[in-house]
Amino acid sequence: MKVHIIGGGNLGVSIALGLSKFSPDSKVTITRRNTASILYLEKLGVTVSTINIHQIQEADIIVLTIKPYQVDTVLAEILPAITNKIIASAVSGLSIENLQNKIGTSNSAVRIMPNIAAQFGASATCIAFNEKDKEKAQDVVALFQSLGTAPIIDEKLMDAATVLAASGTAFALRYIRASMQAGIEIGFDWQTALAISAQTVKGAAEMLLEEKVHPEQLIDRVTTPQGCTIAGLNEMEMHGFSSSLIRGIKTSLKQIKG
Ligand SMILES: NC(=O)C1=CN([C@@H]2O[C@H](COP(=O)(O)OP(=O)(O)OC[C@H]3O[C@@H](n4cnc5c(N)ncnc54)[C@H](OP(=O)(O)O)[C@@H]3O)[C@@H](O)[C@H]2O)C=CC1
Ligand SMILES: O=C(O)[C@@H]1CCC=N1
Known part of the structure:
Protein backbone atom coordinates (compact mmCIF):
# COMPACT_ATOMS: atom_id res chain seq x y z
CA MET A 1 0.00 0.00 0.00
CA LYS A 2 1.42 3.39 -1.02
CA VAL A 3 0.36 6.10 1.41
CA HIS A 4 0.89 9.79 0.65
CA ILE A 5 0.50 11.99 3.72
CA ILE A 6 0.15 15.72 3.11
CA GLY A 7 0.81 17.71 6.30
CA GLY A 8 3.79 16.41 8.25
CA GLY A 9 2.81 17.91 11.59
CA ASN A 10 1.68 16.32 14.84
CA LEU A 11 -0.89 13.95 13.36
CA GLY A 12 0.77 13.29 10.00
CA VAL A 13 4.04 12.30 11.64
CA SER A 14 2.31 10.04 14.17
CA ILE A 15 0.63 8.20 11.26
CA ALA A 16 3.91 7.94 9.33
CA LEU A 17 5.73 6.60 12.41
CA GLY A 18 2.91 4.15 13.10
CA LEU A 19 2.88 2.86 9.53
CA SER A 20 6.65 2.44 9.48
CA LYS A 21 6.37 0.21 12.53
CA PHE A 22 3.01 -1.55 12.26
CA SER A 23 2.53 -1.71 8.50
CA PRO A 24 6.08 -2.29 7.26
CA ASP A 25 4.82 -3.25 3.78
CA SER A 26 3.38 0.25 3.33
CA LYS A 27 5.42 2.70 1.33
CA VAL A 28 4.95 6.09 2.95
CA THR A 29 5.58 9.59 1.64
CA ILE A 30 5.03 12.63 3.86
CA THR A 31 5.11 16.28 2.82
CA ARG A 32 5.24 19.70 4.46
CA ARG A 33 6.77 23.04 3.46
CA ASN A 34 9.52 23.05 6.10
CA THR A 35 10.83 19.51 6.35
CA ALA A 36 13.91 20.02 8.56
CA SER A 37 12.21 18.73 11.70
CA ILE A 38 10.94 15.52 10.06
CA LEU A 39 13.92 14.46 7.95
CA TYR A 40 14.67 11.81 10.61
CA LEU A 41 11.74 9.86 9.17
CA GLU A 42 13.87 9.04 6.14
CA LYS A 43 15.95 6.73 8.35
CA LEU A 44 12.75 4.74 8.91
CA GLY A 45 12.15 4.36 5.18
CA VAL A 46 9.65 7.22 4.85
CA THR A 47 10.05 9.55 1.87
CA VAL A 48 10.01 13.18 3.02
CA SER A 49 9.31 15.96 0.54
CA THR A 50 8.37 19.62 0.29
CA ILE A 51 6.53 18.89 -2.94
CA ASN A 52 2.94 17.81 -2.36
CA ILE A 53 2.69 16.06 -5.71
CA HIS A 54 5.98 14.15 -5.32
CA GLN A 55 5.17 10.66 -6.71
CA ILE A 56 1.50 11.26 -5.87
CA GLN A 57 0.36 9.38 -8.98
CA GLU A 58 1.66 6.17 -7.37
CA ALA A 59 -0.30 6.65 -4.15
CA ASP A 60 -3.10 4.23 -3.23
CA ILE A 61 -4.32 6.51 -0.44
CA ILE A 62 -3.74 10.23 -0.01
CA VAL A 63 -4.07 11.28 3.64
CA LEU A 64 -4.75 14.93 4.45
CA THR A 65 -3.42 15.99 7.85
CA ILE A 66 -3.46 19.73 7.35
CA LYS A 67 -5.41 22.51 9.04
CA PRO A 68 -8.84 23.36 7.59
CA TYR A 69 -7.61 26.69 6.19
CA GLN A 70 -4.81 24.91 4.29
CA VAL A 71 -7.12 22.57 2.37
CA ASP A 72 -7.92 24.73 -0.65
CA THR A 73 -4.26 25.60 -1.27
CA VAL A 74 -3.20 21.96 -1.07
CA LEU A 75 -6.03 20.70 -3.25
CA ALA A 76 -5.26 23.34 -5.88
CA GLU A 77 -1.76 21.87 -6.05
CA ILE A 78 -2.61 18.18 -6.12
CA LEU A 79 -5.89 17.94 -8.04
CA PRO A 80 -4.35 18.57 -11.49
CA ALA A 81 -1.97 15.67 -10.78
CA ILE A 82 -4.45 13.01 -9.64
CA THR A 83 -7.46 11.10 -10.81
CA ASN A 84 -9.32 8.14 -9.37
CA LYS A 85 -7.65 8.45 -5.96
CA ILE A 86 -8.91 7.89 -2.42
CA ILE A 87 -8.46 11.01 -0.31
CA ALA A 88 -8.69 10.23 3.40
CA SER A 89 -9.12 13.49 5.25
CA ALA A 90 -8.44 13.98 8.96
CA VAL A 91 -9.23 17.69 8.64
CA SER A 92 -11.56 18.52 11.50
CA GLY A 93 -14.94 19.91 10.51
CA LEU A 94 -14.54 19.23 6.76
CA SER A 95 -17.58 17.19 5.70
CA ILE A 96 -17.48 14.44 3.10
CA GLU A 97 -19.87 16.46 0.95
CA ASN A 98 -17.64 19.55 1.05
CA LEU A 99 -14.51 17.54 0.34
CA GLN A 100 -16.20 15.57 -2.45
CA ASN A 101 -17.35 18.83 -4.07
CA LYS A 102 -13.79 20.13 -3.93
CA ILE A 103 -12.11 16.98 -5.31
CA GLY A 104 -14.64 16.12 -8.03
CA THR A 105 -16.34 12.83 -8.78
CA SER A 106 -13.23 11.15 -10.19
CA ASN A 107 -11.77 10.92 -6.67
CA SER A 108 -13.28 9.41 -3.51
CA ALA A 109 -13.61 11.24 -0.21
CA VAL A 110 -13.20 9.29 3.03
CA ARG A 111 -13.30 11.01 6.39
CA ILE A 112 -10.99 9.74 9.12
CA MET A 113 -10.46 10.86 12.68
CA PRO A 114 -7.31 9.26 14.09
CA ASN A 115 -5.45 10.34 17.20
CA ILE A 116 -1.73 10.73 17.82
CA ALA A 117 -1.51 7.30 19.46
CA ALA A 118 -1.42 6.04 15.84
CA GLN A 119 2.33 6.27 16.39
CA PHE A 120 2.05 3.39 18.88
CA GLY A 121 -0.57 1.38 16.97
CA ALA A 122 -3.13 2.50 19.56
CA SER A 123 -5.32 5.06 17.78
CA ALA A 124 -9.12 4.86 17.80
CA THR A 125 -9.62 6.02 14.22
CA CYS A 126 -13.27 6.67 13.42
CA ILE A 127 -14.00 6.40 9.68
CA ALA A 128 -16.97 7.57 7.58
CA PHE A 129 -17.66 7.39 3.85
CA ASN A 130 -20.50 7.51 1.36
CA GLU A 131 -22.13 4.26 0.25
CA LYS A 132 -20.75 4.71 -3.29
CA ASP A 133 -17.19 4.54 -1.89
CA LYS A 134 -17.78 1.59 0.44
CA GLU A 135 -15.50 -0.78 -1.45
CA LYS A 136 -12.62 1.66 -1.92
CA ALA A 137 -12.84 2.78 1.70
CA GLN A 138 -11.99 -0.74 2.88
CA ASP A 139 -8.32 -0.04 2.11
CA VAL A 140 -8.46 2.97 4.42
CA VAL A 141 -10.15 0.91 7.12
CA ALA A 142 -7.51 -1.82 6.82
CA LEU A 143 -4.71 0.73 6.93
CA PHE A 144 -5.98 2.32 10.14
CA GLN A 145 -6.76 -1.05 11.69
CA SER A 146 -3.01 -1.59 11.54
CA LEU A 147 -2.68 1.55 13.71
CA GLY A 148 -5.21 0.56 16.38
CA THR A 149 -8.98 0.26 16.05
CA ALA A 150 -10.91 1.70 13.12
CA PRO A 151 -14.66 1.79 13.77
CA ILE A 152 -16.89 2.84 10.87
CA ILE A 153 -19.34 5.47 12.06
CA ASP A 154 -22.15 7.63 10.66
CA GLU A 155 -20.70 10.86 9.35
CA LYS A 156 -23.09 12.83 11.53
CA LEU A 157 -21.05 11.59 14.52
CA MET A 158 -17.70 12.66 13.09
CA ASP A 159 -17.49 15.89 15.10
CA ALA A 160 -18.37 13.94 18.23
CA ALA A 161 -15.65 11.43 17.31
CA THR A 162 -13.17 14.27 16.94
N1 LIG B 1 -3.20 16.79 16.38
C1 LIG B 1 -4.15 15.90 16.60
O1 LIG B 1 -4.15 15.17 17.61
C2 LIG B 1 -5.25 15.71 15.60
C3 LIG B 1 -5.43 16.61 14.56
N2 LIG B 1 -6.46 16.44 13.68
C4 LIG B 1 -6.63 17.33 12.55
O2 LIG B 1 -5.52 17.09 11.68
C5 LIG B 1 -5.11 18.31 11.07
C6 LIG B 1 -3.64 18.57 11.36
O3 LIG B 1 -3.49 18.76 12.76
P1 LIG B 1 -2.04 18.81 13.41
O4 LIG B 1 -1.22 17.68 12.91
O5 LIG B 1 -2.25 18.93 14.87
O6 LIG B 1 -1.52 20.19 12.82
P2 LIG B 1 -0.01 20.63 12.59
O7 LIG B 1 -0.03 22.11 12.45
O8 LIG B 1 0.88 20.00 13.58
O9 LIG B 1 0.31 19.97 11.17
C7 LIG B 1 -0.11 20.51 9.95
C8 LIG B 1 1.07 20.41 9.02
O10 LIG B 1 0.66 20.81 7.71
C9 LIG B 1 1.80 21.38 7.10
N3 LIG B 1 1.34 22.23 6.02
C10 LIG B 1 0.79 23.45 6.07
N4 LIG B 1 0.54 23.93 4.85
C11 LIG B 1 0.96 22.96 3.99
C12 LIG B 1 0.99 22.86 2.59
N5 LIG B 1 0.56 23.87 1.79
N6 LIG B 1 1.47 21.73 2.03
C13 LIG B 1 1.92 20.71 2.82
N7 LIG B 1 1.93 20.77 4.16
C14 LIG B 1 1.45 21.87 4.73
C15 LIG B 1 2.49 22.17 8.19
O11 LIG B 1 3.89 22.20 8.01
P3 LIG B 1 4.60 23.39 7.19
O12 LIG B 1 4.16 24.68 7.79
O13 LIG B 1 6.05 23.08 7.33
O14 LIG B 1 4.12 23.23 5.77
C16 LIG B 1 2.21 21.32 9.44
O15 LIG B 1 3.30 20.52 9.78
C17 LIG B 1 -6.05 19.40 11.58
O16 LIG B 1 -7.09 19.58 10.65
C18 LIG B 1 -6.57 18.81 12.89
O17 LIG B 1 -7.84 19.30 13.20
C19 LIG B 1 -7.31 15.37 13.77
C20 LIG B 1 -7.16 14.46 14.77
C21 LIG B 1 -6.15 14.56 15.77
O1 LIG C 1 -7.82 20.54 18.75
C1 LIG C 1 -8.14 20.40 17.57
O2 LIG C 1 -8.85 21.26 17.03
C2 LIG C 1 -7.70 19.21 16.77
C3 LIG C 1 -8.84 18.32 16.38
C4 LIG C 1 -8.79 17.17 17.33
C5 LIG C 1 -7.46 17.24 17.90
N1 LIG C 1 -6.85 18.34 17.55
Missing part, protein backbone atom coordinates in the same frame (compact mmCIF):
# COMPACT_ATOMS: atom_id res chain seq x y z
CA VAL A 163 -13.82 15.32 20.49
CA LEU A 164 -14.05 11.87 22.03
CA ALA A 165 -11.23 10.13 20.15
CA ALA A 166 -8.81 12.90 19.12
CA SER A 167 -9.22 15.60 21.76
CA GLY A 168 -9.86 12.71 24.15
CA THR A 169 -6.15 11.93 24.12
CA ALA A 170 -5.49 15.32 25.71
CA PHE A 171 -8.31 14.84 28.20
CA ALA A 172 -6.94 11.47 29.28
CA LEU A 173 -3.44 12.92 29.60
CA ARG A 174 -4.77 15.73 31.78
CA TYR A 175 -6.31 13.12 34.11
CA ILE A 176 -2.93 11.38 34.28
CA ARG A 177 -1.19 14.67 34.99
CA ALA A 178 -3.58 15.47 37.84
CA SER A 179 -3.10 12.00 39.26
CA MET A 180 0.67 12.47 39.03
CA GLN A 181 0.45 15.83 40.80
CA ALA A 182 -1.52 14.21 43.61
CA GLY A 183 1.04 11.41 43.69
CA ILE A 184 3.79 13.94 44.37
CA GLU A 185 1.78 15.46 47.21
CA ILE A 186 1.40 12.08 48.84
CA GLY A 187 5.06 11.18 48.66
CA PHE A 188 6.30 10.06 45.23
CA ASP A 189 8.83 11.77 43.00
CA TRP A 190 7.16 12.86 39.75
CA GLN A 191 8.72 10.17 37.58
CA THR A 192 7.49 7.38 39.84
CA ALA A 193 4.07 9.03 40.26
CA LEU A 194 3.76 9.41 36.48
CA ALA A 195 4.80 5.82 35.78
CA ILE A 196 2.30 4.50 38.33
CA SER A 197 -0.53 6.78 37.12
CA ALA A 198 -0.02 6.02 33.43
CA GLN A 199 0.24 2.26 33.97
CA THR A 200 -2.86 2.34 36.18
CA VAL A 201 -4.87 4.08 33.43
CA LYS A 202 -3.53 1.63 30.85
CA GLY A 203 -4.53 -1.30 33.07
CA ALA A 204 -8.02 0.11 33.66
CA ALA A 205 -8.50 0.66 29.91
CA GLU A 206 -7.26 -2.83 29.09
CA MET A 207 -9.72 -4.36 31.55
CA LEU A 208 -12.60 -2.43 29.99
CA LEU A 209 -11.62 -3.32 26.44
CA GLU A 210 -11.08 -6.97 27.35
CA GLU A 211 -14.13 -7.54 29.55
CA LYS A 212 -16.48 -5.22 27.60
CA VAL A 213 -18.38 -4.30 30.77
CA HIS A 214 -19.67 -1.01 32.13
CA PRO A 215 -16.92 0.81 34.07
CA GLU A 216 -19.05 0.81 37.21
CA GLN A 217 -18.84 -3.00 37.33
CA LEU A 218 -15.06 -2.78 37.58
CA ILE A 219 -15.24 0.16 39.99
CA ASP A 220 -17.40 -2.01 42.23
CA ARG A 221 -14.52 -4.52 42.42
CA VAL A 222 -12.20 -1.81 43.73
CA THR A 223 -14.44 -0.06 46.24
CA THR A 224 -14.26 -1.81 49.59
CA PRO A 225 -17.17 -0.75 51.88
CA GLN A 226 -15.96 2.04 54.17
CA GLY A 227 -12.69 1.94 52.25
CA CYS A 228 -10.42 4.60 50.84
CA THR A 229 -11.54 4.26 47.19
CA ILE A 230 -15.19 5.14 47.70
CA ALA A 231 -14.18 7.98 50.02
CA GLY A 232 -11.93 9.40 47.29
CA LEU A 233 -14.48 8.89 44.51
CA ASN A 234 -17.24 10.61 46.45
CA GLU A 235 -14.99 13.55 47.25
CA MET A 236 -14.04 13.86 43.55
CA GLU A 237 -17.67 13.76 42.48
CA MET A 238 -18.57 16.37 45.10
CA HIS A 239 -16.08 18.63 43.32
CA GLY A 240 -17.60 17.89 39.92
CA PHE A 241 -15.19 15.29 38.50
CA SER A 242 -17.58 13.56 36.06
CA SER A 243 -19.65 16.64 35.32
CA SER A 244 -16.58 18.72 34.55
CA LEU A 245 -15.40 16.10 32.02
CA ILE A 246 -18.84 15.94 30.45
CA ARG A 247 -19.08 19.72 30.26
CA GLY A 248 -15.58 19.94 28.77
CA ILE A 249 -16.37 17.38 26.07
CA LYS A 250 -19.64 19.14 25.19
CA THR A 251 -17.84 22.50 25.04
CA SER A 252 -15.23 21.02 22.68
CA LEU A 253 -18.02 19.79 20.43
CA LYS A 254 -19.67 23.23 20.41
CA GLN A 255 -16.30 24.70 19.37
CA ILE A 256 -16.14 22.45 16.30
CA LYS A 257 -19.74 23.06 15.31
CA GLY A 258 -19.10 26.82 15.62
Whole structure:
Protein backbone atom coordinates (compact mmCIF):
# COMPACT_ATOMS: atom_id res chain seq x y z
CA MET A 1 0.00 0.00 0.00
CA LYS A 2 1.42 3.39 -1.02
CA VAL A 3 0.36 6.10 1.41
CA HIS A 4 0.89 9.79 0.65
CA ILE A 5 0.50 11.99 3.72
CA ILE A 6 0.15 15.72 3.11
CA GLY A 7 0.81 17.71 6.30
CA GLY A 8 3.79 16.41 8.25
CA GLY A 9 2.81 17.91 11.59
CA ASN A 10 1.68 16.32 14.84
CA LEU A 11 -0.89 13.95 13.36
CA GLY A 12 0.77 13.29 10.00
CA VAL A 13 4.04 12.30 11.64
CA SER A 14 2.31 10.04 14.17
CA ILE A 15 0.63 8.20 11.26
CA ALA A 16 3.91 7.94 9.33
CA LEU A 17 5.73 6.60 12.41
CA GLY A 18 2.91 4.15 13.10
CA LEU A 19 2.88 2.86 9.53
CA SER A 20 6.65 2.44 9.48
CA LYS A 21 6.37 0.21 12.53
CA PHE A 22 3.01 -1.55 12.26
CA SER A 23 2.53 -1.71 8.50
CA PRO A 24 6.08 -2.29 7.26
CA ASP A 25 4.82 -3.25 3.78
CA SER A 26 3.38 0.25 3.33
CA LYS A 27 5.42 2.70 1.33
CA VAL A 28 4.95 6.09 2.95
CA THR A 29 5.58 9.59 1.64
CA ILE A 30 5.03 12.63 3.86
CA THR A 31 5.11 16.28 2.82
CA ARG A 32 5.24 19.70 4.46
CA ARG A 33 6.77 23.04 3.46
CA ASN A 34 9.52 23.05 6.10
CA THR A 35 10.83 19.51 6.35
CA ALA A 36 13.91 20.02 8.56
CA SER A 37 12.21 18.73 11.70
CA ILE A 38 10.94 15.52 10.06
CA LEU A 39 13.92 14.46 7.95
CA TYR A 40 14.67 11.81 10.61
CA LEU A 41 11.74 9.86 9.17
CA GLU A 42 13.87 9.04 6.14
CA LYS A 43 15.95 6.73 8.35
CA LEU A 44 12.75 4.74 8.91
CA GLY A 45 12.15 4.36 5.18
CA VAL A 46 9.65 7.22 4.85
CA THR A 47 10.05 9.55 1.87
CA VAL A 48 10.01 13.18 3.02
CA SER A 49 9.31 15.96 0.54
CA THR A 50 8.37 19.62 0.29
CA ILE A 51 6.53 18.89 -2.94
CA ASN A 52 2.94 17.81 -2.36
CA ILE A 53 2.69 16.06 -5.71
CA HIS A 54 5.98 14.15 -5.32
CA GLN A 55 5.17 10.66 -6.71
CA ILE A 56 1.50 11.26 -5.87
CA GLN A 57 0.36 9.38 -8.98
CA GLU A 58 1.66 6.17 -7.37
CA ALA A 59 -0.30 6.65 -4.15
CA ASP A 60 -3.10 4.23 -3.23
CA ILE A 61 -4.32 6.51 -0.44
CA ILE A 62 -3.74 10.23 -0.01
CA VAL A 63 -4.07 11.28 3.64
CA LEU A 64 -4.75 14.93 4.45
CA THR A 65 -3.42 15.99 7.85
CA ILE A 66 -3.46 19.73 7.35
CA LYS A 67 -5.41 22.51 9.04
CA PRO A 68 -8.84 23.36 7.59
CA TYR A 69 -7.61 26.69 6.19
CA GLN A 70 -4.81 24.91 4.29
CA VAL A 71 -7.12 22.57 2.37
CA ASP A 72 -7.92 24.73 -0.65
CA THR A 73 -4.26 25.60 -1.27
CA VAL A 74 -3.20 21.96 -1.07
CA LEU A 75 -6.03 20.70 -3.25
CA ALA A 76 -5.26 23.34 -5.88
CA GLU A 77 -1.76 21.87 -6.05
CA ILE A 78 -2.61 18.18 -6.12
CA LEU A 79 -5.89 17.94 -8.04
CA PRO A 80 -4.35 18.57 -11.49
CA ALA A 81 -1.97 15.67 -10.78
CA ILE A 82 -4.45 13.01 -9.64
CA THR A 83 -7.46 11.10 -10.81
CA ASN A 84 -9.32 8.14 -9.37
CA LYS A 85 -7.65 8.45 -5.96
CA ILE A 86 -8.91 7.89 -2.42
CA ILE A 87 -8.46 11.01 -0.31
CA ALA A 88 -8.69 10.23 3.40
CA SER A 89 -9.12 13.49 5.25
CA ALA A 90 -8.44 13.98 8.96
CA VAL A 91 -9.23 17.69 8.64
CA SER A 92 -11.56 18.52 11.50
CA GLY A 93 -14.94 19.91 10.51
CA LEU A 94 -14.54 19.23 6.76
CA SER A 95 -17.58 17.19 5.70
CA ILE A 96 -17.48 14.44 3.10
CA GLU A 97 -19.87 16.46 0.95
CA ASN A 98 -17.64 19.55 1.05
CA LEU A 99 -14.51 17.54 0.34
CA GLN A 100 -16.20 15.57 -2.45
CA ASN A 101 -17.35 18.83 -4.07
CA LYS A 102 -13.79 20.13 -3.93
CA ILE A 103 -12.11 16.98 -5.31
CA GLY A 104 -14.64 16.12 -8.03
CA THR A 105 -16.34 12.83 -8.78
CA SER A 106 -13.23 11.15 -10.19
CA ASN A 107 -11.77 10.92 -6.67
CA SER A 108 -13.28 9.41 -3.51
CA ALA A 109 -13.61 11.24 -0.21
CA VAL A 110 -13.20 9.29 3.03
CA ARG A 111 -13.30 11.01 6.39
CA ILE A 112 -10.99 9.74 9.12
CA MET A 113 -10.46 10.86 12.68
CA PRO A 114 -7.31 9.26 14.09
CA ASN A 115 -5.45 10.34 17.20
CA ILE A 116 -1.73 10.73 17.82
CA ALA A 117 -1.51 7.30 19.46
CA ALA A 118 -1.42 6.04 15.84
CA GLN A 119 2.33 6.27 16.39
CA PHE A 120 2.05 3.39 18.88
CA GLY A 121 -0.57 1.38 16.97
CA ALA A 122 -3.13 2.50 19.56
CA SER A 123 -5.32 5.06 17.78
CA ALA A 124 -9.12 4.86 17.80
CA THR A 125 -9.62 6.02 14.22
CA CYS A 126 -13.27 6.67 13.42
CA ILE A 127 -14.00 6.40 9.68
CA ALA A 128 -16.97 7.57 7.58
CA PHE A 129 -17.66 7.39 3.85
CA ASN A 130 -20.50 7.51 1.36
CA GLU A 131 -22.13 4.26 0.25
CA LYS A 132 -20.75 4.71 -3.29
CA ASP A 133 -17.19 4.54 -1.89
CA LYS A 134 -17.78 1.59 0.44
CA GLU A 135 -15.50 -0.78 -1.45
CA LYS A 136 -12.62 1.66 -1.92
CA ALA A 137 -12.84 2.78 1.70
CA GLN A 138 -11.99 -0.74 2.88
CA ASP A 139 -8.32 -0.04 2.11
CA VAL A 140 -8.46 2.97 4.42
CA VAL A 141 -10.15 0.91 7.12
CA ALA A 142 -7.51 -1.82 6.82
CA LEU A 143 -4.71 0.73 6.93
CA PHE A 144 -5.98 2.32 10.14
CA GLN A 145 -6.76 -1.05 11.69
CA SER A 146 -3.01 -1.59 11.54
CA LEU A 147 -2.68 1.55 13.71
CA GLY A 148 -5.21 0.56 16.38
CA THR A 149 -8.98 0.26 16.05
CA ALA A 150 -10.91 1.70 13.12
CA PRO A 151 -14.66 1.79 13.77
CA ILE A 152 -16.89 2.84 10.87
CA ILE A 153 -19.34 5.47 12.06
CA ASP A 154 -22.15 7.63 10.66
CA GLU A 155 -20.70 10.86 9.35
CA LYS A 156 -23.09 12.83 11.53
CA LEU A 157 -21.05 11.59 14.52
CA MET A 158 -17.70 12.66 13.09
CA ASP A 159 -17.49 15.89 15.10
CA ALA A 160 -18.37 13.94 18.23
CA ALA A 161 -15.65 11.43 17.31
CA THR A 162 -13.17 14.27 16.94
CA VAL A 163 -13.82 15.32 20.49
CA LEU A 164 -14.05 11.87 22.03
CA ALA A 165 -11.23 10.13 20.15
CA ALA A 166 -8.81 12.90 19.12
CA SER A 167 -9.22 15.60 21.76
CA GLY A 168 -9.86 12.71 24.15
CA THR A 169 -6.15 11.93 24.12
CA ALA A 170 -5.49 15.32 25.71
CA PHE A 171 -8.31 14.84 28.20
CA ALA A 172 -6.94 11.47 29.28
CA LEU A 173 -3.44 12.92 29.60
CA ARG A 174 -4.77 15.73 31.78
CA TYR A 175 -6.31 13.12 34.11
CA ILE A 176 -2.93 11.38 34.28
CA ARG A 177 -1.19 14.67 34.99
CA ALA A 178 -3.58 15.47 37.84
CA SER A 179 -3.10 12.00 39.26
CA MET A 180 0.67 12.47 39.03
CA GLN A 181 0.45 15.83 40.80
CA ALA A 182 -1.52 14.21 43.61
CA GLY A 183 1.04 11.41 43.69
CA ILE A 184 3.79 13.94 44.37
CA GLU A 185 1.78 15.46 47.21
CA ILE A 186 1.40 12.08 48.84
CA GLY A 187 5.06 11.18 48.66
CA PHE A 188 6.30 10.06 45.23
CA ASP A 189 8.83 11.77 43.00
CA TRP A 190 7.16 12.86 39.75
CA GLN A 191 8.72 10.17 37.58
CA THR A 192 7.49 7.38 39.84
CA ALA A 193 4.07 9.03 40.26
CA LEU A 194 3.76 9.41 36.48
CA ALA A 195 4.80 5.82 35.78
CA ILE A 196 2.30 4.50 38.33
CA SER A 197 -0.53 6.78 37.12
CA ALA A 198 -0.02 6.02 33.43
CA GLN A 199 0.24 2.26 33.97
CA THR A 200 -2.86 2.34 36.18
CA VAL A 201 -4.87 4.08 33.43
CA LYS A 202 -3.53 1.63 30.85
CA GLY A 203 -4.53 -1.30 33.07
CA ALA A 204 -8.02 0.11 33.66
CA ALA A 205 -8.50 0.66 29.91
CA GLU A 206 -7.26 -2.83 29.09
CA MET A 207 -9.72 -4.36 31.55
CA LEU A 208 -12.60 -2.43 29.99
CA LEU A 209 -11.62 -3.32 26.44
CA GLU A 210 -11.08 -6.97 27.35
CA GLU A 211 -14.13 -7.54 29.55
CA LYS A 212 -16.48 -5.22 27.60
CA VAL A 213 -18.38 -4.30 30.77
CA HIS A 214 -19.67 -1.01 32.13
CA PRO A 215 -16.92 0.81 34.07
CA GLU A 216 -19.05 0.81 37.21
CA GLN A 217 -18.84 -3.00 37.33
CA LEU A 218 -15.06 -2.78 37.58
CA ILE A 219 -15.24 0.16 39.99
CA ASP A 220 -17.40 -2.01 42.23
CA ARG A 221 -14.52 -4.52 42.42
CA VAL A 222 -12.20 -1.81 43.73
CA THR A 223 -14.44 -0.06 46.24
CA THR A 224 -14.26 -1.81 49.59
CA PRO A 225 -17.17 -0.75 51.88
CA GLN A 226 -15.96 2.04 54.17
CA GLY A 227 -12.69 1.94 52.25
CA CYS A 228 -10.42 4.60 50.84
CA THR A 229 -11.54 4.26 47.19
CA ILE A 230 -15.19 5.14 47.70
CA ALA A 231 -14.18 7.98 50.02
CA GLY A 232 -11.93 9.40 47.29
CA LEU A 233 -14.48 8.89 44.51
CA ASN A 234 -17.24 10.61 46.45
CA GLU A 235 -14.99 13.55 47.25
CA MET A 236 -14.04 13.86 43.55
CA GLU A 237 -17.67 13.76 42.48
CA MET A 238 -18.57 16.37 45.10
CA HIS A 239 -16.08 18.63 43.32
CA GLY A 240 -17.60 17.89 39.92
CA PHE A 241 -15.19 15.29 38.50
CA SER A 242 -17.58 13.56 36.06
CA SER A 243 -19.65 16.64 35.32
CA SER A 244 -16.58 18.72 34.55
CA LEU A 245 -15.40 16.10 32.02
CA ILE A 246 -18.84 15.94 30.45
CA ARG A 247 -19.08 19.72 30.26
CA GLY A 248 -15.58 19.94 28.77
CA ILE A 249 -16.37 17.38 26.07
CA LYS A 250 -19.64 19.14 25.19
CA THR A 251 -17.84 22.50 25.04
CA SER A 252 -15.23 21.02 22.68
CA LEU A 253 -18.02 19.79 20.43
CA LYS A 254 -19.67 23.23 20.41
CA GLN A 255 -16.30 24.70 19.37
CA ILE A 256 -16.14 22.45 16.30
CA LYS A 257 -19.74 23.06 15.31
CA GLY A 258 -19.10 26.82 15.62
N1 LIG B 1 -3.20 16.79 16.38
C1 LIG B 1 -4.15 15.90 16.60
O1 LIG B 1 -4.15 15.17 17.61
C2 LIG B 1 -5.25 15.71 15.60
C3 LIG B 1 -5.43 16.61 14.56
N2 LIG B 1 -6.46 16.44 13.68
C4 LIG B 1 -6.63 17.33 12.55
O2 LIG B 1 -5.52 17.09 11.68
C5 LIG B 1 -5.11 18.31 11.07
C6 LIG B 1 -3.64 18.57 11.36
O3 LIG B 1 -3.49 18.76 12.76
P1 LIG B 1 -2.04 18.81 13.41
O4 LIG B 1 -1.22 17.68 12.91
O5 LIG B 1 -2.25 18.93 14.87
O6 LIG B 1 -1.52 20.19 12.82
P2 LIG B 1 -0.01 20.63 12.59
O7 LIG B 1 -0.03 22.11 12.45
O8 LIG B 1 0.88 20.00 13.58
O9 LIG B 1 0.31 19.97 11.17
C7 LIG B 1 -0.11 20.51 9.95
C8 LIG B 1 1.07 20.41 9.02
O10 LIG B 1 0.66 20.81 7.71
C9 LIG B 1 1.80 21.38 7.10
N3 LIG B 1 1.34 22.23 6.02
C10 LIG B 1 0.79 23.45 6.07
N4 LIG B 1 0.54 23.93 4.85
C11 LIG B 1 0.96 22.96 3.99
C12 LIG B 1 0.99 22.86 2.59
N5 LIG B 1 0.56 23.87 1.79
N6 LIG B 1 1.47 21.73 2.03
C13 LIG B 1 1.92 20.71 2.82
N7 LIG B 1 1.93 20.77 4.16
C14 LIG B 1 1.45 21.87 4.73
C15 LIG B 1 2.49 22.17 8.19
O11 LIG B 1 3.89 22.20 8.01
P3 LIG B 1 4.60 23.39 7.19
O12 LIG B 1 4.16 24.68 7.79
O13 LIG B 1 6.05 23.08 7.33
O14 LIG B 1 4.12 23.23 5.77
C16 LIG B 1 2.21 21.32 9.44
O15 LIG B 1 3.30 20.52 9.78
C17 LIG B 1 -6.05 19.40 11.58
O16 LIG B 1 -7.09 19.58 10.65
C18 LIG B 1 -6.57 18.81 12.89
O17 LIG B 1 -7.84 19.30 13.20
C19 LIG B 1 -7.31 15.37 13.77
C20 LIG B 1 -7.16 14.46 14.77
C21 LIG B 1 -6.15 14.56 15.77
O1 LIG C 1 -7.82 20.54 18.75
C1 LIG C 1 -8.14 20.40 17.57
O2 LIG C 1 -8.85 21.26 17.03
C2 LIG C 1 -7.70 19.21 16.77
C3 LIG C 1 -8.84 18.32 16.38
C4 LIG C 1 -8.79 17.17 17.33
C5 LIG C 1 -7.46 17.24 17.90
N1 LIG C 1 -6.85 18.34 17.55
